[in-house]
Amino acid sequence: MPHPKRKILVTSALPYANGAIHIGHLVEYIQTDIWVRYQRLCGHQVVYVCGDDAHGTPIMLRARKEGLSPEDFIGRMNLEHQRDFARFDIAFDSYYSTHSTENQALCVHIYEILRKNGHIVTRDVEQFFDPMEQIFLPDRFIRGTCPNCKAPDQYGDSCEICGKHYQPTDLINPRSAVSGAIPVRKTSRHFFLRLEHFRQQLQNLLQTRFVDESVANKLREWFTTELKDWDISRDAPFFGFAIPDEADKYFYNWLDAPIGYLASLAHYLAAPAEDAIQFWQNDDLEVHHFIGKDIVYFHALFWPAMLFGAGLRPPTKLAVHGHLTVNAEKMSKSRGTFISALQYARYLDPQWLRYYFATRLTTAPSDLDLSFEDFTARVNSELVGKLANLISRAAPMLNRLLNGETGVPVVDALPLLEQLRQAKPEIAQAFEERNFAGATRQICSLADKANKFVEDNAPWVLVKTDAQAARGVLTAALEAGRILTIYLKAIVPQFARSVEQCLNIAPLEWQHIEDSMPAHKINAFVHLATRVDDKAVQSLIQENMMSEPTAVTPPSVIPPTPSTATSSSSNPSPAGPGSVEPLAPTCTIEQFAAVDLRVARVISAEDLPGSDKLLKLQLDAGALGHRVVLAGIKKAIALDQLPGRLVIFCANLAPRKMKLGTSEGMVLASGPGGTEVFLLSVDSRATPGQRVH
RNA sequence: CCGAGGGUAGCUCAGCGGUUAGAGCAGGGGACUCAUAAUCUCCGGGUCGUGGGUUCGAAUCCCACCCCUCGGACCA
Numbered sequence: 102m103p104h105p106k107r108k109i110l111v112t113s114a115l116p117y118a119n120g121a122i123h124i125g126h127l128v129e130y131i132q133t134d135i136w137v138r139y140q141r142l143c144g145h146q147v148v149y150v151c152g153d154d155a156h157g158t159p160i161m162l163r164a165r166k167e168g169l170s171p172e173d174f175i176g177r178m179n180l181e182h183q184r185d186f187a188r189f190d191i192a193f194d195s196y197y198s199t200h201s202t203e204n205q206a207l208c209v210h211i212y213e214i215l216r217k218n219g220h221i222v223t224r225d226v227e228q229f230f231d232p233m234e235q236i237f238l239p240d241r242f243i244r245g246t247c248p249n250c251k252a253p254d255q256y257g258d259s260c261e262i263c264g265k266h267y268q269p270t271d272l273i274n275p276r277s278a279v280s281g282a283i284p285v286r287k288t289s290r291h292f293f294l295r296l297e298h299f300r301q302q303l304q305n306l307l308q309t310r311f312v313d314e315s316v317a318n319k320l321r322e323w324f325t326t327e328l329k330d331w332d333i334s335r336d337a338p339f340f341g342f343a344i345p346d347e348a349d350k351y352f353y354n355w356l357d358a359p360i361g362y363l364a365s366l367a368h369y370l371a372a373p374a375e376d377a378i379q380f381w382q383n384d385d386l387e388v389h390h391f392i393g394k395d396i397v398y399f400h401a402l403f404w405p406a407m408l409f410g411a412g413l414r415p416p417t418k419l420a421v422h423g424h425l426t427v428n429a430e431k432m433s434k435s436r437g438t439f440i441s442a443l444q445y446a447r448y449l450d451p452q453w454l455r456y457y458f459a460t461r462l463t464t465a466p467s468d469l470d471l472s473f474e475d476f477t478a479r480v481n482s483e484l485v486g487k488l489a490n491l492i493s494r495a496a497p498m499l500n501r502l503l504n505g506e507t508g509v510p511v512v513d514a515l516p517l518l519e520q521l522r523q524a525k526p527e528i529a530q531a532f533e534e535r536n537f538a539g540a541t542r543q544i545c546s547l548a549d550k551a552n553k554f555v556e557d558n559a560p561w562v563l564v565k566t567d568a569q570a571a572r573g574v575l576t577a578a579l580e581a582g583r584i585l586t587i588y589l590k591a592i593v594p595q596f597a598r599s600v601e602q603c604l605n606i607a608p609l610e611w612q613h614i615e616d617s618m619p620a621h622k623i624n625a626f627v628h629l630a631t632r633v634d635d636k637a638v639q640s641l642i643q644e645n646m647m648s649e650p651t652a653v654t655p656p657s658v659i660p661p662t663p664s665t666a667t668s669s670s671s672n673p674s675p676a677g678p679g680s681v682e683p684l685a686p687t688c689t690i691e692q693f694a695a696v697d698l699r700v701a702r703v704i705s706a707e708d709l710p711g712s713d714k715l716l717k718l719q720l721d722a723g724a725l726g727h728r729v730v731l732a733g734i735k736k737a738i739a740l741d742q743l744p745g746r747l748v749i750f751c752a753n754l755a756p757r758k759m760k761l762g763t764s765e766g767m768v769l770a771s772g773p774g775g776t777e778v779f780l781l782s783v784d785s786r787a788t789p790g791q792r793v794h
Numbered sequence: 795c796c797g798a799g800g801g802u803a804g805c806u807c808a809g810c811g812g813u814u815a816g817a818g819c820a821g822g823g824g825a826c827u828c829a830u831a832a833u834c835u836c837c838g839g840g841u842c843g844u845g846g847g848u849u850c851g852a853a854u855c856c857c858a859c860c861c862c863u864c865g866g867a868c869c870a
Contacts, residue, residue, distance in 0.1 A: 319798060319865075394864085423864080461806090467799065468864070475806060478819055486832055494829035501828090542808070545818070552833055561828040575828095632830060715869085733870080764869070 107145040109387045115154035118178040122185040122442040125425040133391040134191045138591035139532040143611045150365035152197035156341035156354035171340045185442040189451045195369035204364035206374040211411040220410045230287035231277040245272030293330035299406040359404040388416040423468035437646035448641035453480045459537040459592045477633040487548040489629040495578035496626040507576040514577030521584045551581035697753035698793035706743035723790020731764035737778035749781045
C-alpha cells in the first residue's frame with residue numbers, strides 16, 4: 102500500500118561445484134532467502150538467482166579422480182546442491198550453472214566489448230607448471246614446506262599451520278599436488294583487465310549505498326595504491342570457456358562466475374542472453390548481491406569493473422556477511438563441527454537453523470557463532486516456548502471447548518493487538534536492513550506480551566462462566582499468533598504454513614497485519630515445531646567425528662571458509678612471479694661478511710600458543726649472551742628435540758617484532774617449510790658463540 | 795605494526811548524550827495447569843574494559859592505554 106512495488110534481483114554467491122554445501126555456506130543462503138521472502142511477503146517483485154560455480158582446475162582434476170567427465174561431475178554436484186538447498190527452503194527462482202551456453206555467450210559478449218574498448222592487455226607471466234601433467238598449477242595445487250614455520254606439505258598460497266600467506270615460489274621444496282612432480286617455471290601469455298581504467302567509477306560507486314559504511318571504509322584502502330591489472334586468463338588444459346580467437350586460452354573462472362548471475366537470470370527468463378542484459382539494465386531494477394566477506398574484492402572491484410567496461414550498470418548493493426564459527430571455533434572435522442547441510446538435516450530440523458541464524462544475523466559483516474548450547478536454548482525457549490506455544494495453547498482449547506469457532510477479540514485485547522500491529526514499521530526496517538537479530542528480538546518480546554495476555558485472562562477458567570468472553574480471549578490470542586506468524590514467515594516458512602493450515606486462513610502476506618480474521622471455524626491443531634533434543638545434537642557431532650573425511654580427494658579444495666563462490670584457486674592478485682629458489686644475485690665477500698652467523702646452543706624451546714608455526718627458542722650464544730629467537734619450525738621439529746642442540750643462527754639480524762614477541766635472530770635451516778625443515782647444525786665440538794665464516 | 799569491529803548481569807546481546815542501566819537465557823522462590831515439563835510472577839545478580847577529558851549530565855562524545863575477533867603488513 103504505502104510504498105510502490107520494487108523490482109529486485111537478488112543473488113547469493115555461487116558455491117563452488119567441488120564439494121558439498123555445509124552449514125557455513127548456509128549462513129549466506131538462509132540470510133539471502135529470508136530477505137528475499139520478506140520482500141516477496143511485502144509484494145515486491147523479486148527474482149532470486151544462483152547456481153554452481155562450475156569451472157576451474159580443481160573441478161577438472163576432481164572429476165578426473167572420480168572417473169567422470171567434468172560435465173558429468175558438475176551435473177551431479179548441481180543436483181546435490183539443489184537437493185540440499187531445497188531442504189532448507191532456499192527459494193531460488195533459478196539455480197543454474199556457470200557452465201551453460203547462456204553464460205558462455207555472456208562472457209564472450211562482455212569480453213569482446215572490454216577488448217574493443219581497450220581494457221584488456223596481454224603480458225607474459227611466469228608460473229609453476231607440472232611437467233608430468235602438462236598443466237599450469239594454481240597456488241593451491243602446489244605443496245611444499247612452509248618457508249615460515251617449515252611445516253611440510255602446505256599449500257602454495259598459505260600455510261595452514263602458521264597462517265602465513267606467501268607466493269608459491271616461496272615454498273621450500275615445492276611439489277605438484279597433482280602428480281608429485283617438481284614444478285618448473287614456465288612462461289605463458291596472459292590476459293589482463295586494466296582495473297585502473299575504472300578507478301573513478303569504482304570510487305564513485307562507494308559514494309552510493311553500494312556497501313555499508315564499515316565495508317566501504319575497508320574498500321577505500323584499496324584505492325590508496327594503483328589497482329593492479331587483473332589476470333583473467335588460464336592456459337589449457339582448463340575446464341572453462343575458451344577465449345575467442347585464441348588457442349588454448351580460457352577465461353579464469355572468477356571472470357565467468359559473476360557473469361553467471363546474468364546467465365542464471367537468462368535461465369530464469371528462459372530467454373537468450375541479450376534479454377538478461379536488458380532485464381539487468383532496467384532503470385527500476387535493484388540488484389543485490391549477498392556475499393561473504395572473503396569475496397568482497399571480486400564483487401566490489403572486478404565485477405563492477407567488468408560491468409563498467411562493458412557499458413552495463415553496476416549492482417545496487419553488496420550485502421556482506423561474516424563467517425560461521427561453531428561453538429566459538431572454526432569449523433573442524435576433528436571436533437565434528439564441519440557439518441554438511443545433508444548431515445545436519447539428518448539429525449536436526451532445518452527450520453531451527455533458519456531461526457537460529459536469524460537470531461544471530463545483523464547488518465554488520467561480523468562473524469557469527471553457532472553455539473549448539475545457545476542454539477538449543479533459543480529454539481526451545483523462543484521458537485517453541487513462546488511462539489509456537491501461543492497457538493498451541495489457544496487453538497486446541499478453542500477446538501475442544503468452543504467448537505473451533507473464532508469470534509471477535511475481547512475489548513481487553515485491543516491494546517495488545519494494536520501494539521502488535523504498531524511494531525510493523527520497526528520490524529520491517531529490521532528485515533530490510535538484514536538485522537534479523539533485531540527483528541526476532543522484537544517478535545519475541547511481542548510474543549511474551551501475547552502469552553501474558555492469555556495468562557491474565559485465563560480462558561480455561563473463563564469458559565466455565567462466560568463462553569463468549571472466553572471465545573473472545575482465544576480469538577485475540579489466535580489473532581496475535583497470526584500477526585506474529587506474518588512477522589516470522591520469512592524466517593520459518595514451514596512454521597507459517599502450519600499456522601495457516603491450523604487457523605484455516607489463506608497464505609499470509611505482510612499487508613495482512615492490518616486485517617482481522619473474520620469469525621470462522623479453524624482446523625485441527627497441527628504441531629508447529631518440535632523441541633531440539635540435545636541427544637540429536639550430540640549424535641550429529643558424534644557422527645561427524647566418526648565419519649572419515651571421504652569425498653575429499655587429495656588436493657582437498659573444500660573452502661575452509663563458509664562463504665562460497667570460487668574460494669579455491671582464488672588468489673586475487675595476478676599470477677605472481679617467483680621461482681624455485683632461484684640463485685640469488687652475486688654478493689661480494691664484504692656483503693657476505695655483513696651477515697654474522699654464530700653457533701648457539703638451544704637452551705629451551707617453548708610452544709607459542711596463538712602461532713601455528715612459531716616456536717620460541719632460548720639460545721645460548723656464548724659470549725654474545727642469550728637470545729630469544731622465534732623460529733618457524735613448530736610443525737617440523739618436536740619441542741623436546743631442541744634443547745641441548747647446536748644450531749647456526751644469524752646474530753646480527755635486526756630484531757624483529759612479531760605478533761607474539763620479538764625475535765632476536767634467525768635460526769638457519771633448509772627445506773621447503775611446514776614439516777620439512779632441516780636445521781643446520783655443526784660438529785659437536787663447536788662452541789656457542791663461535792662465528793661461522 | 796596498520797586498518798576495521800568489539801569489550802554492558804554467569805551466557806547471548808540491546809541501549810549509543812538525559813530520570814534509580816535493560817531483555818532473553820541460565821540460577822532461586824511462587825502461581826497456574828489451556829499448552830510441545832510450555833506459560834505467568836517475583837528475586838538475586840553489573841563501579842557498562844582501564845585511566846583521563848568535554849558536559850549541568852556520559853555505557854553513550856573526545857584522547858590514551860589494555861584485551862578479544864577479523865583483515866592486512868612484517869616475520870618469509
